[in-house]
Amino acid sequence: MTIKISESLLGHLIEQERVLLEPSIRQSSSSLDKLLNPYFHEISANGMMFNKAHVMSRLPNEKVPQFYNQSFKGQMLSDDLAQLTYHAAYRHSAKAPLHYSIRMSIWKRAQNHWELIYHQGTPCPEFELLFEE
Template sequence: MIRKITQELLDELIALERLLLEPHVRESKERLSMLLDDDFYEISANGLLFDKRHVLSRLPSEKVPQFYNQDFRGQMLSDTLAQLTYQAAYRRNAYSNLQFSLRMSLWRQNVSGWQLLFHQGTPSPEFVLKYD
């Protein structure tokens, strides 16, 4: 049964989701490893599948793109599994066009706290960015 998420937990998971976009986290295998569940996998916006090992080997050397995310929604799928959905836009550098997507993440609570279990990005039509 899907349950309503508390505002406190929603805020915590949004902060963790955004932490994954911070250069000091993306460039650190140790910090990334703490945020990603051992069973983590991702389906990228272009349909590629990545596991934790691949992300830890790729992300620290990748240039951090500009990210914008908004309109977060959350729900509890079980006592230890939460789902976040949101809109995201990103660009590789200041000269490239924005790419728009809908994102979904599953966060699992374990003895280490909340860790990202699954993430998927799906291309979407352009939407209005809210700079708040």
């Protein structure tokens, strides 16, 4: 049985996903440490698997890509686990082609905040970008 996610929690988790794309957050070890669960794992769109230590060593030095995310959907997997799915398009520079993917994140409630415990990007066909979200 699926537990409905509240609109306020969905909005908060969408904001958290977008916060993770901000250069000031990506370059801050303390901010990343707070947002990523100790058991965090990511499977990237190119099939690579990363843990929290790898992500925390890579992100501060990585140029933030131009990123668009939209069409968010959420559901509760349990009282303390929330799943987001969405479409994303990104490129490494303004002149580079866009890469399209479907993204899925699982957020876990910690003591007084939510932490990202799992993220995956899977390549998908091109979709129309919506700029009103």
